[in-house]
Amino acid sequence: MEKGAFKGxxxxxxxxxxxxxxxxxxDLALKLKAEKKQRVDQRRNIGQNMLMLFEMESTRTxxxxxxxxxxxxxxxxxxxxxxxxxxETIKDxxxxxxxxxxxxxxxxxxxxxxxxxxxxxxxxxxxxxxMHEHPTQMLADFMTLDEVYGREGYKGKTFVYIGRGxxxxxxxxxxxxxxxxxxxxxxxxxxxxxxAVSRLSPExxxxxxxEVPKGTPxxxxxxxxxxxxKKFIRELYAKYNPQCTFxxxxxxxxxKGADVVSTENWxxxxxxxxxxxxxxxxxxxxxxxxxxxxxxxxxxxxxxxMLPATHNADHSAARKLVDSVDDPELKKFLEKGFxxxxxxxxxxxxxxxxEAENRQHTIKAVTYAVLGDDVEG
Ligand code: CP
Numbered sequence: 001m002e003k004g005a006f007k008g009x010x011x012x013x014x015x016x017x018x019x020x021x022x023x024x025x026x027d028l029a030l031k032l033k034a035e036k037k038q039r040v041d042q043r044r045n046i047g048q049n050m051l052m053l054f055e056m057e058s059t060r061t062x063x064x065x066x067x068x069x070x071x072x073x074x075x076x077x078x079x080x081x082x083x084x085x086x087x088e089t090i091k092d093x094x095x096x097x098x099x100x101x102x103x104x105x106x107x108x109x110x111x112x113x114x115x116x117x118x119x120x121x122x123x124x125x126x127x128x129x130x131m132h133e134h135p136t137q138m139l140a141d142f143m144t145l146d147e148v149y150g151r152e153g154y155k156g157k158t159f160v161y162i163g164r165g166x167x168x169x170x171x172x173x174x175x176x177x178x179x180x181x182x183x184x185x186x187x188x189x190x191x192x193x194x195x196a197v198s199r200l201s202p203e204x205x206x207x208x209x210x211e212v213p214k215g216t217p218x219x220x221x222x223x224x225x226x227x228x229x230k231k232f233i234r235e236l237y238a239k240y241n242p243q244c245t246f247x248x249x250x251x252x253x254x255x256k257g258a259d260v261v262s263t264e265n266w267x268x269x270x271x272x273x274x275x276x277x278x279x280x281x282x283x284x285x286x287x288x289x290x291x292x293x294x295x296x297x298x299x300x301x302x303x304x305x306m307l308p309a310t311h312n313a314d315h316s317a318a319r320k321l322v323d324s325v326d327d328p329e330l331k332k333f334l335e336k337g338f339x340x341x342x343x344x345x346x347x348x349x350x351x352x353x354x355e356a357e358n359r360q361h362t363i364k365a366v367t368y369a370v371l372g373d374d375v376e377g
Pocket of ligand 1: 057058059060061062129137306307308
């Protein structure tokens with residue numbers, strides 16, 4: 001690929017690009033990381049400005065955009081409570097932003113809104129997470145795998161994503177694996193809400209139904225990837241890596257053969273504690289612990305986590321939940337971690353925090369590329 005090929009383009013989803021184009025971004029990120037380690041002056045974008053428009057909370061993504069922009073010599077604005085999307089049309093806001101800035105980093109729920117923003121914007125927009133996809137996170141994960149296995153050493157290996165897939169994470173990993181050439185297994189629970197609630201004590205069931213009246217749909221309850229997403233993934237595999245496999249199952253034993261295991265925060269930290277219990281019942285057996293890692297039958301299997309993680313009860317949201325649980329066995333289980341145990345997390349901390357650091361280098365690569373990486377400073 002030629003330098004400057006990304007200039008002016010939006011970076012909204014991995015599938016908008018070819019595997020070769022994504023590979024170019026990974027190689028650029030590796031180069032920028034090496035430069036930073038050598039304290040090379042990276043201020044190639046002096047005089048340019050980045051708007052970070054964040055409608056959801058963030059630690060890594062925000063810090064990565066802000067430090068990347070500063071390393072590149074740019075100015076930044078972090079905007080989290082403006083008229084955008086409420087008292088001003090998207091079209092009008094985008095006309096303002098396009099006049100003042102050179103690039104926009106966006107985090108919000110609604111991918112259709114991001115696409116509308118992109119249509120109205122005359123400057124590139126980078127997706128910092130929507131409910132559709134988390135593409136910059138995927139670049140950081142594959143950069144990490146480049147470093148673990150050697151450049152493209154991930155090809156043909158098996159990535160297992162287990163537990164609560166959410167609307168975005170399992171799909172994002174599946175798209176990335178299809179494009180970069182890894183087998184992908186999604187292991188998740190199909191347990192219904194009624195079944196999960198039936199496993200609570202009579203008192204807990206009563207308290208749950210007081211908060212969530214019977215029949216109320218619970219957003220994000222279904223573990224399975226929607227059929228249209230699965231069809232899309234199969235088409236991507238057929239197009240780019242037909243030799244690789246893609247499966248979804250409820251069976252935790254299917255973790256056998258994994259080279260990389262990953263999961264996501266269960267995220268049951270909103271509303272009253274009682275509303276979290278059915279989700280814990282649903283995903284408990286999908287916790288990544290040493291027994292589960294042993295089931296891979298691969299002593300070299302590694303664990304990645306995009307963070308934030310709940311690998312013990314030492315943050316306030318986890319503490320609140322654990323303290324509200326009456327069942328001593330469940331309490332003991334949760335003290336050791338939610339989606340991943342402290343043991344597995346700490347065993348793999350070197351990979352996990354490398355993955356977090358690589359958010360910065362990959363986001364810098366995307367920022368530099370969409371601004372025109374033919375500019376050398
Ligand atoms: N992984 C990730 O996107 O982290 P933040 O939510 O902290 O940005």
